[in-house]
Amino acid sequence: MPQETVITVSTSDFSITIDENPTNGQVIGIVQGSTNDGAVAFSITEQTPEGAFSIDAASGELKVADETLFDFETNPTITGIVNVANGAVSENASVVITLNDLVEETVYEGDLILRSQQEVNDFGANNYMAIIGNLYIGDPEEGTTTDIYDLTPLQSLRSINGDLSISNNPSLISTVGLNIQNLNGALVIFSNETLEMLEGLNDLTSVHDLVLSFNAGLLDLSGLNQLTSIEDRLILISCPLISNLDWLSNLTSFGGDLTIINCNSLTNIDGLSNLTTANGEYNYFRITHNSSLLNLNGIENLNTEIYHLEITMNSSLTSIEGLQNKRVTTTLSIIENPFLENLHGLESTTNISNELNIQNNNSLINIQGLRNLETAETLQIFNNEKLPNLVGLNNLEICRNLDIRGNNELADFCDLQNLFINGSNNSYIAIYNAYNPTKQDIIDGNCSL
Structure with a gap:
């Protein structure tokens, strides 16, 4: 078997x-x-x-x-x-x-306002890595203040899906402790009187808006030197210690809204020299009350249309040639720049649909930068003490309202003959100039002394 x-x-x-x-x-x-x-x-x-x-x-x-x-x-x-x-x-x-054991991303859902150091500490103890919403460090209401002085409890936070606002914190000297790698909204640093430097933002390459305003002690902005794109607004207001924009040297594009106001140590904007693209439909440029600014050369590589351009009260400005290749379309104001001698840089501007105002520029001796201007709804040339003539307006064909007054040395209006003989004009005023010819005087050739 x-x-x-x-x-x-x-x-x-x-x-x-x-x-x-x-x-x-x-x-x-x-x-x-x-x-x-x-x-x-x-x-x-x-x-x-x-x-x-x-x-x-x-x-x-x-x-x-x-x-x-x-x-x-x-x-x-x-x-x-x-x-x-x-x-x-x-x-x-x-x-x-x-x-x-994996590091798990803890997420805070909703907007968050931290109004005190204790609230910063308490929130930081949760070790959140992301906020789906806006984060306000400091009370966003104007006129309020907090006792926040230390942001290190927030060191686990990496991502903010909305805005980051650091505002109204008079005891905050530095943003040491932040480690933000992704910000989908605006970065707003507002009214932090003793804030000296920005840290913990070096990984940011893009923000929606960058707003730095009323930070009297802010000096070191190297923490923003990796920014390549600002989707909408670049706003600097009352930053008295900022002397240059070199910390924005990697910026190549922005939304087209540029505001620089009351930055009285700013001597140049050369740090914007890699800026080539403005993506906005209506671009607003306001460069005003910057007492040390010498020129606008930093934006010479930006080729765009500017809806509204305001260059006013820059007491050291000698040149606006950095505006070359930028076509102003709606409103243009060059006002109270006492050392500005000419308007070279405006050669690309051909049509102003609203108002062109050249006023109180006491060193202005020629306006030949406007030589390609063909239309302007309203043109005002006021109180430019040394301006001797209007050479540069010979191509002007349409100007509904023309007002020329208070230019003490202005005695030559001959470049207006084309407008009055071949073009269209509804209203013309010339008073308080060295010579004040009528429209018929100019047509008849009696256009200068």
Whole structure:
């Protein structure tokens, strides 16, 4: 008689280390099992916690059954016993699944206002990594102040889906402690009297708006030197210690709204020399009350239309040639720049649909930069003490309202002959100049002394 086969089954213990938070159905691995005759069947006889994993009865493949149980904080290790059987013959294999503790992004939903150092500390203790909303450090209401002086409790925060505003914090000297890598909204630094430097923003390459205003002690802005794009507004107001814009040397595009007001140590804007693109439909440029600014050369590489251009009360400005290649279309004001001698830089401007105002520029001796101007709804030339003539207006064909007054040395109006003979003009005023010819005088050739 043939000898009866003795059935044997073999297996081995299974252990693995995986990251926490897998998904249901994710394969964990295979429990090994074999027999000398036929096939084996796999089954789970126990596991802790119950229901964490499943096993394929034929292959021994382990899968995640309940992903919520694979959480390092509650179950750093998941264990079980798998039975490998061929009929009545079986062996057990132990299963040990060790979880890796991953850094989990904790998210704060909604807008957040931190009005005190205690509120900064309390929020920071939660170790949030992201805010889906706006973050206001300091009370955003004008005229209010806080006692916030330390932002290091916020060091876990990496991402803000809205605006970041740091405002009305008179005790804040530095933004050390911030580590913002992504900001989808505006960056607003407003009314922080003792703030000297910006830190923790070096990873930002783009913001929606950049607004720095009324920060009397702000000097070091190198923390913004990775910015390449500002989607809308670049606004600097009352930043008395900022002497240059070199910290914006990587900026290549912005939305087209440029405001620089009362930055009295600013000598140049050369740091904007890589700026080539303005994306706005209506671009507004306001450069006013900057007592040390010498020229506008930093924007010479920007080729764009400017809806509204205002260059006023810059007491050291000698040149606006940086405006070359920029076509002003609606409103243009060059007012109270006492050392500005000419308007070279406006050669690309051909049509002003609203108002062109050249006023109180006491060193202005020629306006030949306007030589390509063809139309201006309103043109006002007021109180430019040294302006001797209107050479540069010979191509002007349409000017509904022309008002020339108070230019003490102005005695030559001959470049207006084309307007009055071949063009269109509804209203003309010339008073308080060295010579005040009528429209008919100019048409008749009696246009200068």
